[in-house]
Amino acid sequence: MSEPATVIHMDDSKAAGASSSYATAPATTTTDAAAAGATTHKAAAARRGLPLLLRSGADGFRRCLAVIDFLLRVAAFGPTLAAAISTGTADERLSVFTQFFQFHARFDDFTAFTFFVVANAIAAGYLVLSLPFSAVGIVRPKATGVRLFLLLCDVVVMCLLTAAGAAAAAIVYVAHWGSRRANWVPICMQFHGFCQRTSGAVVASFLAVLVFIVLILMAACTIRRRRS
Incomplete structure (x- = not known):
């Protein structure tokens, strides 16, 4: 007699479920790939909306600065040169009674104004000489040594301009308002042109000081970002 055959029963529902799971797996992978592609496309579109210098990340930001x-x-450069020229050419004569009796107001009559002219001339020359070094920062954004050198020089020139501007501002104030305790009369009531030129030069010099402050802050932030 032959042995009875062994029959193996298969659950059609489980097989169908397994086959459906295998069938849906590629669909899920395709969906993830499509979502990743959409995200990449949105990031690329957002990057295209940025300025040209900022599209390359950190280097672009440094180049923009x-x-x-x-x-x-x-x-x-303009305010420092204008302050030096305006004060250096400040010269006014005031005739009293006759042509032989005159009062003369000139910038070199005041030591503070002489210091002011020299300081602004030095600052203007330094700004011209610093342009090539600043251009190196555009070509090579990671050049930390050049930026550090400019930062130190900017601090020195800013201190020089601040001291010269403060000294000249004190003289301008006395020229406009005088001093009762020292019995100094205001000379701007007579020397209008001289006071206007020196007053405008002091304002221009302090504008340059503000620009130097911005340059120093920018350089400090850039160097900190490179070292972090």
């Missing part, structure tokens, strides 16, 4: 640094140095 370097461009602003260069433009600010060009902008600060």
Whole structure:
């Protein structure tokens, strides 16, 4: 007699479920890939909306700051040069009674104004000489040594301009208002042109000081970001 055959029963529902799970797995992978592609496309579109200098990440940000640094140095050159020229050419004569009896007001009559002219001339020359170094920061955003050198020089020139501007401002104040305790009369009531030129020069010099403060803060932030 032959042995009875062994019959193996298969559950069609489980097989169908397994086959459906295998069938849906590729669909899930395709969906994830589509979502990742959409996210990448959105990121690329957002990056295209940024300015050209900021599209390359950290280097683009540093290059953008370097461009602003260069433009600010060009902008600060005008006030410093104008302050030096305006004060250096301040010369006014006031005739009293006759032509032989005159009062003369000139910038070199005041030591503070002489110091003011020299300091602004030095600052203007420094700004011109610093432009090539600032351009290096645009070409090579990771050049930390050049940025550190400019930062130190900017601090020195800013201190020089601040001291000269404060000294000149004190003389301008006395020229406009005088001093009762010292019995100094205000001379701007007679020397209008001289006082206008020196007053405008002091304002221009302090504008340059503000630009130097912005340059120093930008350089400090850039160096900190590179070392962090």
